[in-house]
Amino acid sequence: MxxxxxxxxxxxxxxxxxxxxxxxxxxxxxxxxxxxxxxxxxxxxxxxxxxxxxxxxxxxxxxxxxxxxxxxxxxxxxxxxxxxxxxxxxxxxxxxxxxxxxxxxxxxxxxxxxxxxxxxxxxxxxxxxxxxxxxxxxxxxxxxxxxxxDQARELHERGLELTVVNRRLTATVADLEQHSRIHEVLAEVAARGSGEEGLAEALHGLTGLPVAVEDPFGNLRAWGGPGRPTRPARPAARQRTELLADIRRRGRPMRHRDRLIAVAQPRDEVLGVVALIDPEQRAAEIELFALQHGAVVLAMELTHQRGLAETELRLRRDLVDDLLAGTDDDSALLRATALGHDLTRPHRVAVVRWCGASDEALARAVEQIVGHMTADGVLVTQRSENIVLIAACPDEAEAGSRWNALYQLVAKTTRSPDGAVGVGRACGAPSDLPRSYREAMRAVRIRQESTTPHGTTMFEELGIYRLLSDRNASTEIDEFIREWLGRLIDYDADTRSDLVTTLWLYYECGGNYDATAQALRIHRSTLRYRLRRISELSGHDLRDVDTRLNLHIATRAWHIMGR
CATH class of the missing domain: 3.30.450.40 (GAF domain)
Incomplete structure (x- = not known):
């Protein structure tokens, strides 16, 4: 159990x-x-x-x-x-x-x-x-x-997201550092006033690409980096205008052939162009940023240059106007020194007058004159149809050739020989310049009213014309003209003939029948008839030496005083 x-x-x-x-x-x-x-x-x-x-x-x-x-x-x-x-x-x-x-x-x-x-x-x-x-x-x-x-997967996903965010953050920090460096470099260029050459070199250092700085018309003003062209090709004016208009509409740099181009446009006017030479098209966003920022710096530089040029031009014009109107020597010397011009040397006033020249052609002529004569010292202004110069006197041996060269320069610039240059006498002090200006005006007027109206006339060369062109002696001159030519002047007025003009050209041509007939465009027999008629009406013997002298002076005075 x-x-x-x-x-x-x-x-x-x-x-x-x-x-x-x-x-x-x-x-x-x-x-x-x-x-x-x-x-x-x-x-x-x-x-x-x-x-x-x-x-x-x-x-x-x-x-x-x-x-x-x-x-x-x-x-x-x-x-x-x-x-x-x-x-x-x-x-x-x-x-x-x-x-x-x-x-x-x-x-x-x-x-x-x-x-x-x-x-x-x-x-x-x-x-x-x-x-x-x-x-x-x-x-x-x-x-x-x-x-x-799930947590591990979520952590893995968060880790991947964090990695992406870190990469983006790293890239952003790198971009910010590059943008900051570009800003610092170009700001230093602007602060130092390195000009267009300094800007081109700075942009080349930032981008690694050759840089061209041009004016609005395509003329090369500065180059940065290797490969500077020896003879830059200038684009057609119409194509250039259309290209710049397209860039302005886009509002950002644009690629054109092997270039990335940005415009320096402070307001509505294009002052210049900066371009990256990039045939391999390797420029990225950072290069575009540098180019665009460089265009802003260039616009500031060109605006500053234009402002200085306009201010200096205005000050020069004000100084010229005051010198021609009359001013004291001390203030004139002080103002001229501030503009870099030495008025302590002897100066002459020259007046350039051209028939039929447009304002644009005269403006180009002024620029050419300033560029041609800057080394010698010149102040230029434009008064109505005249270009007025106050120029330092060269050696007397070169005086005539210098003013003849000035005439040739203006004729080439305006593409017309239909002009005259009148030059007053040298002045030892600025306060004497109004006198030289009046003399230059008399010289150019007499030149244009002569038989050879085109060319250069210096006041010292006027001879008797210096007296005839003196407005202060106009009463005595008028009486002299009436004494010797009164009957002929009245006859011409009544019969609409040209006996006084015939007599003036006869003496201006040295008494040469053929030259006078050709100048009047009449036959020799007609000229003989007119001279005989002049002798009968005036009562003067045209063969008498003293009579010939007085009649010649009277006809010149009549011509200069405006007939």
Whole structure:
């Protein structure tokens, strides 16, 4: 009897040990899985291994649903009302049913519902409770695994995003550093007043590309880097205008052939052009930024230059106007010195007058004169149809040739020889310049009213004309003209003839019949008739030396005084 009881106890212990081993083996499989559905299905199938037991479903209270064979939806309401330790439930057709909690961290995560024909032993209940507990732990492990995996994936994605952000930030910082360096370099160029050459060299250093600075017409003003052209090709005016207009409309640098071009345009006027020579098209955004910023600096530089030029031109014109009107020597010398002009040397005033020349042609002539005579010292202004110069006197031996060269220069610039240059006498002091100006005006007027109206006349060369052109002596001159030519002047007025003009040209041509007839465009016989008629009307012998002299002077005076 005792032996039989011991044998039965040993058998029970073996069954219990076997069941526990099965539970632990099953737990290993449960913990190896990270799929909740797989864990629940495995638990549901394993219940039958522990005796006459049936699993009717594993109910999870997280979402109110069931997993692993939900054959009795009515059980959901029952397990929802159970305490955390589980308890009996009613399954239709089953004598015994129990809900075991799937514990996770001390609180049930759901219930494992098991039924049988009869109530299991305490050992079996313990094993079922242990199985439910292991299933709950496995589910929690799977949940943590998914959470860790999701977290790891999220961290990886965040890491990738952070890497991209860091790369962008690094690139942005690099761009900012490059932009800052460009700004600093070009600001230093502007601050130092390095001019167009300094700007071209700075842009070459920043971009590594050759740089050209041009005026609006395509003339090269500065070059930075290698490959400076010896004879730059100048584009056609129309093409250049269309190109600059296109760039202005775009509002940013534009590629044209092998160049990237930006315009220096402080307002509505293009003052200059800066271009990167880029035949390989390797310029990127940073080079474009440098080019655009360089165009701004160039616009500032050219605007400053223009302002200085206009100010200096205005000051020079004001000084010239004051010198021609008359001013004291001390203030004139001081103002001239401030403009870089030495008035302590002797100066002459010259008046340039051109017939039919446009304002634009005269303006170009002024520029040519200034450029040609700057080394000698010249102040220039434009008064109505006249260009007025106050120029330092060269050596007397070169005086005539210098003013003749000036006439040739203006004739070439205006493309017309129909002009005259009158030059007043030298002045030792600025206060004497109004006198030289009056003399220059008399010289140019007499030149234009002579038989050879084109060329250069110096006041010293006027001879008797200096007296005849003196407005202060006009009364005496008029009386002299009436005394010698009065009858001829009245006859011409009554008969609309040209006897006075004939007599003037006869003496101007040195008494030569052929030259006089040709000048008057009449026949020699007609000329002889007119001269005979002049002698009869005036009562003068045209062959008498003194008479010839007085008549010649009178006709010249009549011509100069305006006939």
């Amino acid at each position: 005792v032996v039989a009881e011991q044998a039965e106890r040993i058998r029970a212990l073996r069954e219990q040990l076997s069941s526990m081993t099965t539970v632990f083996a099953l737990a290993v499989r449960l913990f190896d899985s990270t799929d909740e559905d797989e864990i629940l299905e495995l638990v549901g199938r394993s219940v039958a291994a522990f005796g006459d037991l049936r699993a009717h479903g594993v109910y999870l209270d997280r979402d109110g649903g069931a997993r692993a064979g939900d054959r009795h939806p009515a059980l959901r309401e029952q397990v929802a009302e159970l305490p955390g330790s589980g308890g009996p439930v009613t399954v239709p057709g089953e004598p015994w049913s129990w809900a075991y909690p799937l514990r996770t961290s001390g609180s049930p995560g759901g219930y494992l519902v098991v039924s049988s024909d009869e109530s299991p032993s305490a050992d079996r209940r313990y094993i079922l409770a242990t199985l439910a507990q292991q299933a709950g732990a496995a589910l929690q492990s799977a949940t943590l695994h998914h959470a860790e995996r």
